[in-house]
Amino acid sequence: MPNSSPATDNPTLAQLLQRRSCWPLTTPAPSADELGLILDAAARAPDHAGLVPWRMTLLQGDARHALLQRVLSHPQAQTEAVQSMRGKYTSKLTTAPVVLVLHAHIQDHPKAPEFEQLLAAGGAYTNVLNAAFALGYGAFWSSTPGALGQLLHSVLGLGPNDRMLGLLNLGTRVNPLVAARRVARDTYVSEWRGD
Numbered sequence: 001m002p003n004s005s006p007a008t009d010n011p012t013l014a015q016l017l018q019r020r021s022c023w024p025l026t027t028p029a030p031s032a033d034e035l036g037l038i039l040d041a042a043a044r045a046p047d048h049a050g051l052v053p054w055r056m057t058l059l060q061g062d063a064r065h066a067l068l069q070r071v072l073s074h075p076q077a078q079t080e081a082v083q084s085m086r087g088k089y090t091s092k093l094t095t096a097p098v099v100l101v102l103h104a105h106i107q108d109h110p111k112a113p114e115f116e117q118l119l120a121a122g123g124a125y126t127n128v129l130n131a132a133f134a135l136g137y138g139a140f141w142s143s144t145p146g147a148l149g150q151l152l153h154s155v156l157g158l159g160p161n162d163r164m165l166g167l168l169n170l171g172t173r174v175n176p177l178v179a180a181r182r183v184a185r186d187t188y189v190s191e192w193r194g195d
């Protein structure tokens with residue numbers, strides 16, 4: 001199998017092969033209808049036993065700043081380590097016009113263990129990235145460094161079966177799109193021929 005991508009005139013696949021993460025992001029945000037479509041794409045992820053483990057808490061406008069303030073004023077945030085991260089937390093929670101706090105709700109299931117539910121959630125969020133890109137918006141999936149994940153878990157009132165999986169920011173790209181450097185396919189695919 002050659003390692004370079006063959007040409008395709010399939011527009012869906014061509015777009016998928018060009019997807020990039022973009023940061024920073026600004027207004028305009030996706031319209032309500034566009035955002036609905038982007039979020040609906042999550043529900044087309046493969047999902048063992050139909051448990052719908054992916055969850056997203058949607059933040060827009062002033063709610064982003066309100067959540068940041070709740071995070072920073074949380075009793076567990078009154079440490080030097082957290083306060084030294086104020087700038088980073090502010091950037092992650094208030095730069096893009098739309099912020100999705102990503103979490104997975106894990107259920108006990110005899111055939112779908114936790115790791116499969118986390119994989120399904122990852123697939124759902126990747127669909128969100130691809131849908132945003134398809135509509136011409138920028139998106140970026142990032143971690144919750146330091147104590148941010150635990151603080152968001154607490155401020156959002158999540159439970160013991162909820163796992164924080166990061167932040168997905170959505171908005172308009174500030175910088176021009178730079179083509180992705182392709183990873184050679186044989187880095188991640190090996191063919192087993194039975195000999």
Ligand SMILES: Cc1cc2nc3c(=O)[nH]c(=O)nc-3n(C[C@H](O)[C@H](O)[C@H](O)COP(=O)(O)O)c2cc1C
Nearest residue numbers: 019020021022140141142143144145165166167180
């Ligand atoms: C779960 C997860 C967490 C991530 N966290 C960060 C992060 O905190 N900071 C960062 O620079 N990139 C992070 N990334 C990587 C970016 O989202 C992005 O994939 C990377 O910059 C490569 O860009 P590309 O998607 O255009 O190839 C994360 C990716 C995943 C899947």
